[in-house]
Amino acid sequence: MDYIPNIVFALLLTAGIGFFIRNIKKLSRNIKLGKDVDVSDNKSVRWKNMAKIALGQTKMVVRPIPGILHIIVYLGFIIINIEVLEIIIDGVFGTHRIFAPLGRGYNFLIGSFEILALLVIVAIAMFWLRRNIIKIKRFLKPEMEGWPKKDGNMILYIELVLMFLFLTMNGADYQLQQLHAEHYTVAGAFPVSQFIAQFFDGMAVSTLILIERTCWWLHIIGILCFLNYLYYSKHLHILLAFPNTYYGNLKPKGQFRNLEAVTKEVKLMMDPSVDPFAAAAEDAPIPEKFGASDVMDLSWVQLLNAYTCTECGRCTSECPANQTGKMLSPRKIMMDTRDRLEEVGKNIDSNKGTFVTDGKQLLDSYITKEELWACTSCNACVEACPVSIDPLSIIMDMRQYLVMEQSAAPSDLNNMMGNIENNGAPWPFNQMDRLNWKTES
Amino acid sequence: MGNELKVPTMAELFAAGQQPEVLFWVGCAGSFDDRAKKITKAFVKILNKAGVSFAVLGTEESCTGDPAKRAGNEFLFQMQAVTNIEVMNGYGIKKVVTACPHCFNTLKNEYPGLGGNYDVMHHTQFLTKLVEEGKITLEGGSYKGKRITYHDPCYLGRANNVYEAPRDLIRKLDAELVEMKSCKQRGLCCGAGGAQMFKEPEKGDKDVNVERTEQALEKKPEIIATACPFCNTMMTDGVKSKEKETSIAVVDIAELIATAENL
Ligand code: SF4
Ligand code: SF4
Secondary structure, eight states: TTTTHHHHHHHHHHHHHHHHHHHHHOOOOOTTSBBBBOOOOOOOHHHHHHIIIISSSSTGGSSSSHHHHHHHHHHHHHHHHHHHHHHHHHHHHHSSTTTGGHHHHHHHHHHHHHHHHHHHHHHHHHHHHHTTTTTEEEEEEEEGGTTTHHHHHHHHHHHHHHHHHHHHHHHHHHHHTTTTOOOOSSOOOOTTTTHHHHGGTOHHHHHHHHHHHHHHHHHHHHHOOOOGGGSSSGGGGHHHHHHHHSSOSSSTTOOOOOOOOHHHHHHHHOOOSOOTTTTTTOOOOOOOOOOOOSSGGGHHHHHHHHHHOOOOOOHHHHHHHHHEEEEEEEHHHHHHHHHHHHHHHHHHHHHTTTTOSSSSOOHHHHHHHHHHHHHHOOOHHHOTTTTTTOHHHHHHHHHHHIIIIIIIOOHHHHHHHHHHHHHHHSSSGGGGGGGGGTOOO | OOOOOOOBBBHHHTTTTTTEEEEOOOOHHHHHHHHHHHHHHHHHHHHHHHHHHHHHOGOOOOOOOOOHHTOOOHHHHHHHHHHHHHHHHHHHHHHEESSSSSHHHHIIIIIIIGGGOOOOEEHHHHHHHHHHSSOOOOOOGGGGOOEEEOOOOTTTTTOOOOOOOHHHHHHTOOOOEEOOOSOOOGGOOOOOOOGGGGGOSSSSSOOOHHHHHHHHHHOOOOOEEESSHHHHHHHHHHHTTOOOTTOOOEEEEEHHHHHTTTT
């Protein structure tokens, strides 16, 4: 009978991790729906970027207040995970505080976890205030209504509960240690939870054990739930920020990709030895679709971007179009891409592995032309993103589809392009007049 | 002073068996827009004074294709690029300088993949080099102590990380450089990029150039310095919309230097 808790724990752990792996598989399948791009270059620069931006949080502190708060929660998250390791070992083997023999080192660890946990609680409270009471503008944009807003708060509540469970567990443990309860070896330092322990004064050992065990179980169950909540949440970034910053763009931000398929056609057109009126060869491949109208037309890095987006809105709050009241919001571009990708993934799941047309696509069903045409390609969103997401590249790919596949540019732009084609300038001036400025006074 | 501008074309030099050191890529705005033409001329005056060996393509120059590419017309862009590259490679051009950040970005970053490999400089970088080499000496004089705020063009700043060259030049004029709320990496766009220059803005509650002009006005500058013909247009319009055109001038860095040099 003594083994029942161990078995229950092992089952819970397997279920939690198993479900998580299933989600990760789905995630990776969906990301692979994107087109291939070669990002195998400059490995050392990529590792450095990941270390700096994801691990080092360099972009977060551009805005110091949320930046520092975020670093606290992030450190808390990473460091308190060492404690989770202990919990897992204890759970599986029925031990208690297996790392306790580390002695002073252990005291230091537990002590610092506690201080971090307290700081995390403070940071979470501030984050909650910023989202709900202070009403920071970037959290109130239309794309944040409904689920995204709930999601943002939910994360805060889960984290808060986890921290309280952790501290309460330690408080009960500390009290038990002082009562020399069996099993509860004296170990650890409890700079924060010793204050909680005061509430336990006079409680019976059995009650204390009940409290300690309940918190312990709820804590680990909470962590497993949290792990599985990630896939449905903007909180996926705690994992994906790493690959995403690794695969981030290394070229100058102004350099847009030259489409190879177009290069081939242009070379053919410019080649005088090719007869323009010759019938197309029978075996000529079906011309590639230019640009993007749905998620499958984007690259897998762009799809990874969509899953990584933290919905922080730093991009949107720097966007000149959004600042002046236009419909465009680069954050919404990323959220729409993720939502559509999820929809496509579900479609594939329910149709035995193949995508069945559903009369929808990313363009129009999610992202409107009005949004796409409002972009000034200023790169402010790209610069602002703390996890190296490039919303502009999606906007540009979709514009390419609009112009090259649908000839659906605004008429002013069609005029501009007609001018370039005919006179080599975006305005209706004659190319022969290009040097007139030299002699004009 | 001989006011005659010396602007040789590549074709003329080629016929005379000469090769200039650098091609001055004038760009469409610099060639056709009345305000931008003044910037072109100011830059040429400096080149002439510094004795730089340069030439322009003149009627052989054609749009780089930048606005077409940003509008989504990759086809037209590449047609333009391939044509221009053919002309430039034909003349064996190695170095290019341009006063337009859009041309600069496209020539520097997007032409190499299509066979056009040049050492491309923005005119603010080129001018900084001329100062370093002692070919022009900047003495503040007329700009001493003037409050100047500098507007970062997106395609020079964020797109290509050039933030200091234009600022160094302004400081060398002994002017008081004041920074706007959003500057450098976080500079706010003037609203012209991405082919917006050529269309009506989408529905909103304000124009981007007005927003940016308001940021500039907060700093109470005497001069708003620009380094892009399109930014210049946008900021000029913004200043006009605030009815400040009599007290605040919108001036390209090349013009600042040409004026300081009494050119
Ligand atoms: S590049 Fe486009 S979407 Fe991004 S900030 Fe600039 S205008 Fe907004
Ligand atoms: S794209 Fe980047 S900056 Fe924009 S909301 Fe997502 S994570 Fe934040």
